[in-house]
Amino acid sequence: MKLCVTGFSPFGGEPINPSYETVKGLPDRIGPFTLIKAEIPTSFSRAFSTLRPIIEAQNPDGIILLGQAGGRTAITPERVAINVMDASRPDNDGDSPSDLPIDPLGPAAYFSSLPIKKMAQAITDAGLPAAISNTAGTYVCNFLMYRTLHFLTETHRDIPCGFIHVPFIPEQVKDKNAFSLPLSHLISGIEAAILAL
Numbered sequence: 001m002k003l004c005v006t007g008f009s010p011f012g013g014e015p016i017n018p019s020y021e022t023v024k025g026l027p028d029r030i031g032p033f034t035l036i037k038a039e040i041p042t043s044f045s046r047a048f049s050t051l052r053p054i055i056e057a058q059n060p061d062g063i064i065l066l067g068q069a070g071g072r073t074a075i076t077p078e079r080v081a082i083n084v085m086d087a088s089r090p091d092n093d094g095d096s097p098s099d100l101p102i103d104p105l106g107p108a109a110y111f112s113s114l115p116i117k118k119m120a121q122a123i124t125d126a127g128l129p130a131a132i133s134n135t136a137g138t139y140v141c142n143f144l145m146y147r148t149l150h151f152l153t154e155t156h157r158d159i160p161c162g163f164i165h166v167p168f169i170p171e172q173v174k175d176k177n178a179f180s181l182p183l184s185h186l187i188s189g190i191e192a193a194i195l196a197l
């Protein structure tokens, strides 16, 4: 079985994005899954156009999208993506949509189709902090989760798909007063979540 796991490119002046660092650090096989790894640009216009051909070419059996949520104190499976783009800072192409729908004809929201409670429990059982998040924000991460779930629905691909936000790693917080988790912990937390799928 194939599992597509993605992380984002660095944004907001950060030199790295812990979500893609985590993706790179995951083994190529986890349980029954062979991983298909990809880096997604932190860009409203290019994020889904990067992921879509991968889904079409690979027909994965599941999709886990990862992103950075600096300031969060746990690995957080997201419950829902909403049909809103409202950027508080420009994306990597300088776009900052304000109060716009992702798809004017789309539903207000899509729920994650990952077993988020089971995944959060598996991360906790691995000795790491986890919590369900009820908002993926209104920036590029929420956008990618919404667009991907919308595409899977429209193309009748009935596969589990959702988003997990990860905190900063220690290298990023030397000049900030913010929570971080070592990259090795992010990797083992996400590995535990994948095994719970």
Ligand code: PCA
Binding pocket: 008, 011, 017, 019, 042, 066, 067, 068, 069, 136, 137, 138, 139, 140, 141, 142
């Ligand atoms: N986090 C941002 C976008 C890219 C990322 O890693 C977000 O939460 O929207």
